[in-house]
Amino acid sequence: MTLNASKRQSDDKGPSSKAPKLFLLDVEGTVAPMSLVYEQLFPYARKHFERYLQSHSGEQGVVNDLAALAEENAKETDPIAPKFTNPDYWDEALPYLNWLMDRDRKSTALKSLQGRIWKGGFERDELKGTLFEDVPGALERWSSVGHVAIYSSGSVAAQMLLFRHSNFGDLTDRIAGYFDTRTGPKTAKDSYTSIANAMDCETREVMFFSDAVRELDAARDAGCHTRIVMREGNAPVDDAHGHRKIKSFDLL
Secondary structure (H helix, E strand, C coil): CCCCHHHHHHHCCCCCCCCCCEEEECCECCCECHHHHHHHHHHHHHHHHHHHHHHHCCCHHHHHHHHHHHHHHHCCCCCCCCCCCCCCCHHHHHHHHHHHHHCCCCCHHHHHHHHHHHHHHHHCCCCCECCCCCHHHHHHHHHHHCEEEEECCCCHHHHHHHHHCECCECCHHHCCEEECCCCCCCCCHHHHHHHHHHCCCCHHHEEEEECCHHHHHHHHHHCCEEEEECCCCCCCCCCCCCCEEECCHHHC
């Protein structure tokens, strides 16, 4: 029997007949296409980083983000990473920020700064939160029988912007909670326990949806039910580790 085979087999039985109390959703590749992040949001942040930091480097929130970024840099193990040691010099942060984005690093400081830049873009209608067609109906159904929460590597602020300025209008009234990497890594089972506690439920009452097998493994290890979302444009999944596959929320 392969590693985790018993867990994989048990998940094939699916959740209990009782509806989940919490529907927990990943963002990119799950409710929004990958192209939203890599073709719209990331290029927008990269284009505006220098101008934004030049204009806002004295604001306390940005000061805190730059300090956190310098702390992350001090712990950086990759020898080719650009150095950023003094948060007082915002211009020296730019090479490291771009380097992190090139590698899609789940940096909390980077995500916070990106969210600040995206806020202006959404509010000026330069950005739009593109969601899949089945998302609004699913949020409506699930929020009527339980709670919906978002768990993404993107900052909470960025998540709220995405759903407030979506291509289907403001959907934030259907979402009860938002969680990002400040809760913990998405590949750590303790993160899902923390989210369940914050949402006043047990992990066995949580259904987590993601396109990433490692995230789903961690959620299942915590006791959550899982679904792997197979959207067009997602990377192929050779081994789903026993997580049930769905192509649309309408099929749940």
